[in-house]
Amino acid sequence: DQQVKQNSPSLSVQEGRISILNCDYTNSMFDYFLWYKKYPAEGPTFLISISSIKDKNEDGRFTVFLNKSAKHLSLHIVPSQPGDSAVYFCAATSGSRLTFGEGTQLTVNP
Amino acid sequence: GAVVSQHPSRVICKSGTSVKIECRSLDFQATTMFWYRQFPKQSLMLMATSNEGSKATYEQGVEKDKFLINHASLTLSTLTVTSAHPEDSSFYICSARVSGGRYQETQYFGPGTRLLVL
Numbered sequence: 001d002q003q004v005k006q007n008s009p010s011l012s013v014q015e016g017r018i019s020i021l022n023c024d025y026t027n028s029m030f031d032y033f034l035w036y037k038k039y040p041a042e043g044p045t046f047l048i049s050i051s052s053i054k055d056k057n058e059d060g061r062f063t064v065f066l067n068k069s070a071k072h073l074s075l076h077i078v079p080s081q082p083g084d085s086a087v088y089f090c091a092a093t094s095g096s097r098l099t100f101g102e103g104t105q106l107t108v109n110p
Numbered sequence: 111g112a113v114v115s116q117h118p119s120r121v122i123c124k125s126g127t128s129v130k131i132e133c134r135s136l137d138f139q140a141t142t143m144f145w146y147r148q149f150p151k152q153s154l155m156l157m158a159t160s161n162e163g164s165k166a167t168y169e170q171g172v173e174k175d176k177f178l179i180n181h182a183s184l185t186l187s188t189l190t191v192t193s194a195h196p197e198d199s200s201f202y203i204c205s206a207r208v209s210g211g212r213y214q215e216t217q218y219f220g221p222g223t224r225l226l227v228l
Contacts (some may be wrong), residue, residue: 041221070181
């Protein structure tokens, strides 16, 4: 039972454009959501998070949107840079456990 | 930032042997460490939560006698895959949570260990 799903295994965008990564969840008990970025041969690193009491959180070029009624969150990166090319995981939690999605490989082309 | 190391980064072993993977928090203390497993193109699946000085808490479906976890100090947790079989081949990642950390972002991940069982 995949409680957190990232339906797009890959995404390719041009440098300077917006990257939009999507994530859906099924467990209504989740109250905190996170995005991680992962380069090859490295562990995931924390990027940005959002509490379920908010619908938007912004940090520089990164913005996370949460639509609780749709059980959907998205990560917007603008403008996208080649260095943003990585695998992005969304994760959700209702306590101490993190439940991850499958990841989306983002490629930003120069 | 906080650094978590894993050793070895890659290991190949014969079926039936045991393999130990170390996870260390290099510049902070971690009362809680987590062990994940990732199959190709799949999500990170939590295997167990390791608390310093106490027994690990295993997720449903994870055999505690096969995946032995020891968290003997605030900077080291080990995962031993006992009597490894080819189906245990996977990418194992640990993470460590900063002691007193309140938020999930204070969980730092290691680089992972690629296990191949022949």
